[in-house]
Amino acid sequence: MRKIxxxxxxxxxxxxxxxxxxxxxxxxxxxxPLLSYYGDRVEKMTPAERAWAEKKLGLDxxxxxxxxxxxQNAAKGNFxxxxxxxxxxxxxxxxxxxYTLVLGGxxxxxxxxxxxxxxxxxxxxxxxxIDRIICKVGTVTSCIPEFWxxxxxxxxFSVELQVLPSSGAHSLTEDSFIDRVWHLVLPMTVVVLGxxxxxxxxxxxxxxxxxxxxxVLLAKAKGLSRRQILYxxxxxxxxxxxxxxxxxSIPHILGGTYIVETxxxxxxxxxxxxxSARFKDYNLLMVLCILSGITVIxxxxxxxxxxxxxxxxxxxxxxFHDER
Amino acid sequence: MEDELMLNVNHLSVEFKTxxxxxxxxxxxxxxxxxxxxxxxxxxxxCGKSALCKAIMxxxxxxxxxxxxxxxxDRNLLTVKEKERRRLRGSVFSMIFQDPLTALNxxxxxxxxxxxAIYIHQPKMRKEEVKERVYELLELVGxxxxxxxxxxxxxxxxxxxxxxxVLAIALANDPAILLADEPTTALDVTIQAQIxxxxxxxxxxxxxxxxxxxxxxxVVNQVADRVAVMYAGKIVEIGTREEIFKDPRHPYTxxxxxxxxxxxxxxxxxxxxxxxxxxxxxxxxxDPFAVxxxxxxxxxxxxxxxxxxxxxxxxxxxxxxxxxxxxxxxxTPAVFASEAGPVEVAKSTGTEIIRVNHxxxxxxxxxxxxxxxxxDVSFSVKxxxxxxxxxxxxxxxxxxxxxxxxxxxxxxxxxxxxxxxVHDKEARKKYKKRLQMERQMIFQDSTSSLNxxxxxxxxxxxxxxxxxxxxxxxxxxxxxxxxxxxxxxxxQSMQKYPRELSGGQRQRVAIARAVATDxxxxxxxxxxxxxDVSIQAQIINLFKHLQKEHGFSxxxxxxxxxxxxxxxxxxxxxxxxxxxxxxDTAEIFANPKHAYTKxxxxxxxxxxxxxxxxxx
Numbered sequence: 001m002r003k004i005x006x007x008x009x010x011x012x013x014x015x016x017x018x019x020x021x022x023x024x025x026x027x028x029x030x031x032x033p034l035l036s037y038y039g040d041r042v043e044k045m046t047p048a049e050r051a052w053a054e055k056k057l058g059l060d061x062x063x064x065x066x067x068x069x070x071x072q073n074a075a076k077g078n079f080x081x082x083x084x085x086x087x088x089x090x091x092x093x094x095x096x097x098x099y100t101l102v103l104g105g106x107x108x109x110x111x112x113x114x115x116x117x118x119x120x121x122x123x124x125x126x127x128x129x130i131d132r133i134i135c136k137v138g139t140v141t142s143c144i145p146e147f148w149x150x151x152x153x154x155x156x157f158s159v160e161l162q163v164l165p166s167s168g169a170h171s172l173t174e175d176s177f178i179d180r181v182w183h184l185v186l187p188m189t190v191v192v193l194g195x196x197x198x199x200x201x202x203x204x205x206x207x208x209x210x211x212x213x214x215x216v217l218l219a220k221a222k223g224l225s226r227r228q229i230l231y232x233x234x235x236x237x238x239x240x241x242x243x244x245x246x247x248x249s250i251p252h253i254l255g256g257t258y259i260v261e262t263x264x265x266x267x268x269x270x271x272x273x274x275x276s277a278r279f280k281d282y283n284l285l286m287v288l289c290i291l292s293g294i295t296v297i298x299x300x301x302x303x304x305x306x307x308x309x310x311x312x313x314x315x316x317x318x319x320f321h322d323e324r
Numbered sequence: 325m326e327d328e329l330m331l332n333v334n335h336l337s338v339e340f341k342t343x344x345x346x347x348x349x350x351x352x353x354x355x356x357x358x359x360x361x362x363x364x365x366x367x368x369x370x371c372g373k374s375a376l377c378k379a380i381m382x383x384x385x386x387x388x389x390x391x392x393x394x395x396x397x398d399r400n401l402l403t404v405k406e407k408e409r410r411r412l413r414g415s416v417f418s419m420i421f422q423d424p425l426t427a428l429n430x431x432x433x434x435x436x437x438x439x440x441a442i443y444i445h446q447p448k449m450r451k452e453e454v455k456e457r458v459y460e461l462l463e464l465v466g467x468x469x470x471x472x473x474x475x476x477x478x479x480x481x482x483x484x485x486x487x488x489x490v491l492a493i494a495l496a497n498d499p500a501i502l503l504a505d506e507p508t509t510a511l512d513v514t515i516q517a518q519i520x521x522x523x524x525x526x527x528x529x530x531x532x533x534x535x536x537x538x539x540x541x542x543v544v545n546q547v548a549d550r551v552a553v554m555y556a557g558k559i560v561e562i563g564t565r566e567e568i569f570k571d572p573r574h575p576y577t578x579x580x581x582x583x584x585x586x587x588x589x590x591x592x593x594x595x596x597x598x599x600x601x602x603x604x605x606x607x608x609x610x611d612p613f614a615v616x617x618x619x620x621x622x623x624x625x626x627x628x629x630x631x632x633x634x635x636x637x638x639x640x641x642x643x644x645x646x647x648x649x650x651x652x653x654x655x656t657p658a659v660f661a662s663e664a665g666p667v668e669v670a671k672s673t674g675t676e677i678i679r680v681n682h683x684x685x686x687x688x689x690x691x692x693x694x695x696x697x698x699x700d701v702s703f704s705v706k707x708x709x710x711x712x713x714x715x716x717x718x719x720x721x722x723x724x725x726x727x728x729x730x731x732x733x734x735x736x737x738x739x740x741x742x743x744x745x746v747h748d749k750e751a752r753k754k755y756k757k758r759l760q761m762e763r764q765m766i767f768q769d770s771t772s773s774l775n776x777x778x779x780x781x782x783x784x785x786x787x788x789x790x791x792x793x794x795x796x797x798x799x800x801x802x803x804x805x806x807x808x809x810x811x812x813x814x815x816q817s818m819q820k821y822p823r824e825l826s827g828g829q830r831q832r833v834a835i836a837r838a839v840a841t842d843x844x845x846x847x848x849x850x851x852x853x854x855x856d857v858s859i860q861a862q863i864i865n866l867f868k869h870l871q872k873e874h875g876f877s878x879x880x881x882x883x884x885x886x887x888x889x890x891x892x893x894x895x896x897x898x899x900x901x902x903x904x905x906x907x908d909t910a911e912i913f914a915n916p917k918h919a920y921t922k923x924x925x926x927x928x929x930x931x932x933x934x935x936x937x938x939x940x
Binding site: 213214215217218219220221222223224225228232233236237310311312313 | 381410411413414415418419421423426427429430431432440441444477479490493494496
């Protein structure tokens, strides 16, 4: 019980800290927030008009006071309006969120499913031709930047072959399930390719480490077959590392989706985040950063909780900590 | 029934293909194993005994190839299908390993690991029956409260308990053959005694044929019915226990027996087998042992000796048994142990080099828990004295050593080095240079205590560089040559890196580095524990020799009581952080006062008593 309260506390403190950092940094960075609200009109504004506009948006006060105000409103569930969309930020985000969830979420699941599969294939054929080929190809693909792969894919499949759409989440004229899936193919490929090998390689090496452990020899001596040893002993002991890896990967894959969304003009929150940072849409930026932060922190907490269930030793260490 | 043949190994060879070439791990080995018999395989590390075990079990790594036959009744195990082999593994023969910690899966309960071994071979067994069987097995191997213990994990078990659990797994299906690969090597001596007794008891009760692999002759003498001695992948001598210990015929067996410290009791030096075992990659022509053999004949360098029959049960592969060879006889030591009379003790009358008063060291654990590693320890070491510190793992020996070397300074109590109060920060600062020069330390693991990226010549002279000392022999290079030749390392090795040397040579380099600055106190923490028997003796002799030349004091930390008895003038016995007994070596070994010292001494297996091999 104490542990749970402690973790919730850690969670809130982290989010609070994150919100303050984002708030401070975004405001200290150069750029004019009025530009996103008023557009080109800003250039023709008189100083008096400017002051009035800043006051209206609450940008005339010191940063700490601004932060205090923002916190007060946020506590009531009011995160302000987006300067660019002139709409409640929550509404703006909610409209875009499903796209990113689909792209990032499925990308995440695909990445780890494939990584485990490739890792296992490589580990079982260690140093044989299939392992060598996958290792070499994998290393090369993981070195290519995402935006370049994206451009190449667009060039090949959209421009040359004209089989896949190059941008958007659905066609302008048509909006069916199949059409949406069709639009997902290229962005998803890039999201998965960008990270797949890194994790597959980690999993491959972890499996090899487990296979060489002495308990595998004992399991062999018991009369278990290779397959039984792999499934009953190795994979189970692999899972804690696997889940930790998944937790660590969340920010990377999230970051990856942001880039991919931008290149493919995919209307997710990644593209939104990029725009909001560029055009100083403060309120929107805050919500997006905090949302990403919460995802990452929660992911880590969930992985930790699962690992404790699998590996009794982690739990035992916890017991020590609580015995004060 | 008693003589029923279980296993027959015929001309078995095992080779490993590695990047460096083919390793001939097992070469043309033949022997048989009868029901209810314990056959011990003895040899130094790298002699192929583990490979032999794994070959019989069929768990060799992929790069291994085998030749010959391993016959279980009328089936050749090397040619049966993998599926059939799997069926035999764990049911007809099982195996236990050296390190019980890593042999158990850390994330499965002990109970389920045992249950798994049962299920694999009896998949139709009912759940309750399996449970009952698990409890029964745990009880059989002497684990109390099997019902709660079965639900626990390996990390909750002590080393001895873990080995018992591994044994329970091995016994799950009442195997006819048990292979034990160094099952007690990683355990403390009192635990070792318990496990050996248990193993012997169960073996007799179940009438199992057992192959017991070990490097420790004392242990072998306790458990074996027959003994096979292996050298460089070959069995060089095989016979009953009595024959091997009373009437050994192979010079290597003689050497192994003579290297035991109890053999040299009352003498100035330990007997050693010169040189070291050959690499199994490139074997020399003729008998691989010839170069280390004092009795080698000309033919030994030309042709490997065949097995000569000594008796129906006793064979040895040495040309000495050829009818034309000169007759050389091995004598069991005439003088032994108690008859040796009081060991000549160089009563050191010098001043105290180190004095420890009420030393206590606590470690902070997570939370507010504290663990007292050393509690209220007081002792002193005189100039020129070799002081032994013995005790089982976790008794606080190493912590004492680290306090003495200022690795830990947050202890309570007092430590005086040559009347310098080193527990005092100011004094440590004031005498910093002297303390660093005059106190030196040697560690157990020379692989990790020497920087792998520096050459030997640099490592030995590093103290001079750090302290900006002018080497006595002119240049650093000359100093390195001198110090290394002193510990028996030739000039050619100077430009090598530590990993290119053998374990024994590395330990010599570590010693050369330590004595380079003319220390007054040498602290050696288990300096020979990781070495082979014949190499251990060489290092111990080196210590004795250097001490005589330099006259420094040594604090020798060890768990091998026989070594301590041979080397040390005085001994301190530690248990659970306390020093339970201190005294002259002869006194402690002849008349231990404390119950724990008695227990410790009794737990050491003995080979000879009053000049004859003692009973099991």
